[in-house]
Amino acid sequence: MRIKSFYREILLSLIAIALSGVGFANAETKVGFVYVGPIGDHGWTYRHDVGRLAVEKALGAKVKTTFVESVKEGPDSERVIRQLAATGHKVIFTTSFGFMNPTLKVAKKFPDVKFEHATGYKQSKNVATFSGRFYEGRYIAGVIAGKISKTNKIGYVASFPIPEVVRGINAFLLGARSVNPDMSINVVWVNTWYDPGKEGDAAKALIDQGADIITQHTDSPAPLQVAENRGVKGFGQASDMIKFAPKAQLSAIIDDWDSYYVERTKAAIDGSWNSQDVWLGLKEGMVKMAPYTNMPNDVVALAQKTEDAIRDGSLHPFSGPIKDQSGKIVVEAGKVADSGMLLGMNFYVEGVQGSLPK
Amino acid sequence: MDLLPVILTIITASTPLLLAATGELITEKSGVLNLGVEGMMLIGAIAAFATAVSTGSALLAILAGAFSGALVASIFAVLTLIFLANQVATGLALTIFGVGLSALIGSNFVGVALEPLPKLNVDGLSTIPILGKILFNHDVLVYLSFGMIFLVGWFLSKTRAGLILRAVGESHDSAHALGYSIITVRYLAVIFGGFMSGLGGSYLSLVYTPLWAENMTAGRGWIALALVVFGTWRAGRVAFGAYLFGTITILQLHVQGWGINIASQFMTMLPYIATIVVLVLISRDKGRIRMNAPQCIGKPFHPSK
Amino acid sequence: MSLIPQFIPKFVLETRVEVSNKWVILSPIIAIILTLFSGIIIFSLMGKDPLLALYTFFIQPVTTLFGVTELLVKATPLVLIGVGLAIGFKANVWNIGAEGQFTMGAIFGGGAALLCNNIESYLVLPFVLLLGILGGAFWGAIPAFFKTRFNANEILTSLMLSYIAVLFLSYLVHGPWRDPGGFNFPESQLFSDYAMLPVLVENSRLNLGSVFAILVVLLGWILIARSIIGFQLRVVGLAPAAAHYAGFKHSGLVWLSFTISGGLAGLAGIAEVSGPIGQLLPSVSPGYGFTAIIVAFLGRLHPVGVLFASLVMALSYIGGENAQIEIGLPAAVTGLFQGVLLFFLLACDVLVRYRIKSSSFISGKRS
Known part of the structure; x- marks a missing residue:
């Protein structure tokens, strides 16, 4: 009997708590x-x-x-x-x-x-x-890499073959080739977004194959740490990762959702919210570059110039002529890739080693 | 291409697997199957990382990693040896617990950078061309992993205590009748397993990739478990397994880097396929396997039975 | 022997002659009470109101009809896999790779669904389900083959095959099976309605898969309790030597265990993609194949026990999500709490099979 009433009391108090929570x-x-x-x-x-x-x-x-x-x-x-x-x-x-x-x-x-x-x-x-539009940041990173690299080889640690990642690889190489046409990219797919050990191992493999710039489209700072350790250069991903590689990080492509989230929440509160499809880049501040470090001043200036050009719209990373791996022109001179091609990108540009699974 | 750095990479990739598998080997030889390696490694990883950040001492960090691995293993030991809980389920529960607890402790250490451990350079020796680099230019945990697997192999085959351990795993009823304390032996074996898993975790967060992030073991505990089976419960073969797995993992990354025309998912499968194939080849000789597999594995012991 | 008292100073366990029916009911209740107390401690330490936390964890998720249907949806794959695993574990066949068999079921069945996406026929669904079961059974048959033909330990082979299956699905969805209209994103086309399991309760996701789960529990029960095969499974598990003398073929039981547990995991896989998911994704399981191992043992390898254990596990997952939403409890605490809950449930199980005696009494009796 006593136990029963004890339970009833607990139950009642739980219900009371729940109701007050709603209140x-x-x-x-x-x-x-x-x-x-x-x-x-x-x-x-x-x-x-x-x-x-x-x-x-x-x-x-x-x-x-x-x-x-x-x-x-x-x-x-x-x-x-x-x-x-x-x-x-x-x-x-x-x-x-x-x-x-x-x-x-x-x-x-x-x-x-x-x-x-x-x-x-x-x-x-x-x-x-x-x-x-993270590819904008990757293009700038490519420009820096093209200036810094001595072996002309970029090592790219990639997660999964989806358009977002492929676009990043292509933008990086287009940026690099805009300043040094001999640049090439070797890609290693680790088939995970997140396994620091494996990401690091992939970076080591790429460095052992001659890459002296490491960049990654996975989540952890491990590839950058490896770059630091092996004395090559690299880029941060999603966050500024300079803490993990004070001597190796050239810059980082930062995801910045802050102002978009604030704006959209405000819009929902004041009733001005409407459905839309936006793809925001450097100009709107959704993509940001970490400070340009560990590079000569002229490269900093070039990176800054590239960033400004993308921001004011005078430069589009996917401007023709762009050739795919077979040498076929996919974007003609004077044109830029249309949004359908950008969104569903499923080909490598000329200079990327290996092939994409079809 | 220069082979030397590739070999160093393979050693780094294999060491955490070998450390954890060495511990699990002893645990299983005593007749206990602890599937909680992944959880114990994560606990070890965060304990080591947190200690390294707070104290700056590599030695303290390693000890903290190892002993906290042992500590959570003792939860498993109490549940399965005293409360006779099912070992398979308790091990899996330990992994869930370890993932949660490490993430909770680690929430304060996300994005914190750490200097890697100093390498234990043996004066003069590490400057010998090639061999010096391969043999004498690692951090202390790599040497420990070799030392421990050698020690464990020797312990199991050559010492009286090792014989008792094997007897307990082979037939707990007979060992009990001979007057050995099954519970004590198994308790110690489980604790040792946790200790080594903790070391394996420490290696990940201190050396392999000196950082903390949730779930950073990424399944290595499971591989370590599989390697004990792969090694048919023999120290030498467990070490071979760890290095086989590590080697193929690294080499497939290299092959990808050369630009091969095979979908990367198939390349990533290679270490798993290789271990199956090699195990099948090793296992065909039935008699030898049976002699090594502890007969009482997974079975609870109760004296009155 | 002399060292035992150091670890068990106060009590000694005595084997019960028969499993105690009273304690079958009481032990989980004790476990739950212990869990509640430790929950109060954990949540208080996290600075949350412990009673509110427990309420959001265990009660609130099932206070609505929708919540109950979601619980069943979440428990269904665990039941389907768990029953199959229980059958194998009874015979000491260690299938650790249900995750892979689940994934293969999704691949085979999902492939069939994509193939039939333009066929409007009620035969599509049975075909899809059949292929799902075959896919899982096929993936389970590989460790069985290696075990019986080459003596290769099934713990390793089944586990490694899981990784392979998951990577294979990733390959298909990132490559050949991508939705042609999906901008090369890693998703298949949505399945047609003819390949989908019918929904049982309007506005919910409860579907025919849950009915299969109930049927599988009943069939599994009959198989274990009433059939010759069930008898053989139990004998092999309990006394391998006796089974050998009785002339039971162990290899036959290995095959049987793996094809049944693989087939059921495959059914769970296809029921998931043809049910709540409705298409193939790069990953179709949040680890059901591994969770079901816990569920099988928590349910004492009995199909009805598996049913209850699945509901408990499913509730702890949904409760964890709910606690994040309602009171901002971090996911890490959910895992921690889940671990503690399992520890207590597993430890209290001892009371079913053993009686606690004070040690002085035992030693007195013996001397």
């Missing part, structure tokens, strides 16, 4: 974030979480942010997104390509909630998409 959640706008990795990855997810904190800082008491980390692409993500929508979140940022279809499915059921999906290509009335 005072009205004054602020709830903003949800769904992450594919842990915020402790120091890469992709980490940068999105920095963006979330920027929203909290900028909007203060007007918002309450929630995040769910390490959400697997697939059925789990749909449940998490739906749960966020069902618990009164008014804006939900889903920050991985694999969340695209789950986001759209949930959005259909919650027409009043605004969804922001990163790196996807499907929109709807309440689903906007956004992504960064």
